[in-house]
Amino acid sequence: MFQFDKVNGANDQLVHEYWIDQKSGWVLRYFLFMNDKDRQQLRPYSEWAATSLDTVQGKQFPLNSVFLQYDNKDPKNSLQIKTTIICPPESIFFDKSYPDSTFWPKLDEETRVVDMIKGKIKMPSSKNIHKNHSPDTPSIIAEEPVSFSNYIAKLLGLVGVVGLLVTGYKKIGGK
Numbered sequence: 001m002f003q004f005d006k007v008n009g010a011n012d013q014l015v016h017e018y019w020i021d022q023k024s025g026w027v028l029r030y031f032l033f034m035n036d037k038d039r040q041q042l043r044p045y046s047e048w049a050a051t052s053l054d055t056v057q058g059k060q061f062p063l064n065s066v067f068l069q070y071d072n073k074d075p076k077n078s079l080q081i082k083t084t085i086i087c088p089p090e091s092i093f094f095d096k097s098y099p100d101s102t103f104w105p106k107l108d109e110e111t112r113v114v115d116m117i118k119g120k121i122k123m124p125s126s127k128n129i130h131k132n133h134s135p136d137t138p139s140i141i142a143e144e145p146v147s148f149s150n151y152i153a154k155l156l157g158l159v160g161v162v163g164l165l166v167t168g169y170k171k172i173g174g175k
Contacts, residue, residue, distance in 0.1 A: 015039045024060050026053060034072060043077045044070060056092045063087045 015036055019029035030048045033039040046069040050062030069081040107113065113122040 021053065024053060026050070026060060026062060028053070028062070038072065043072060044068075045072055046070065054089070056089045057094055059094055061087075061092055063089060063092075 013035040015033040015038070017031040017033070017039070018027050020026065021028050028050045031039075031044045032046045033043070034045050038044070046067065048065060048067050050065045052062060052064040053060055054063045055061075056063065063086070065085045065087075067081075067083040067085060068079060070077045071080045110124045111122075112124060115121070
């Protein structure tokens with residue numbers, strides 16, 4: 001078990017707890033506590049747990065898991081959401097190559113960009129604005145999350161995936 005106190009982010013009092021299988025190195029359970037007091041009282045905000053550790057393409061991977069979110073305002077810390085996650089083996093790819101364009105899309109000159117982080121709008125050049133533009137032309141919008149609570153599920157999913165990838169990478173010979 002590994003515990004990380006006061007992880008930097010939107011709420012610097014979060015406590016993350018990982019339960020890692022000693023033999024395989026995989027994260028088998030993850031808890032998020034809103035603060036150390038909740039951790040001491042065993043009142044998680046959410047938890048993720050692998051319900052299986054399977055072999056995919058010769059490597060171990062937790063194909064089945066469950067995500068639980070609790071109501072911390074309830075004195076009994078009752079279960080609020082339960083999500084069962086089933087990952088089909090054919091959707092797993094180890095060491096797959098992706099083109100750079102997957103992560104860095106190239107926007108053409110006619111793409112309108114609304115950057116809410118920097119507070120700027122990039123408009124198409126005036127000579128091109130009417131050529132292919134209609135009210136239905138989509139904008140690319142960049143914005144920061146409004147609040148931490150709106151994005152906790154995505155954050156937990158990302159933390160879990162990163163933890164799984166890091167431990168899996170170490171298990172298959174990474175440094």
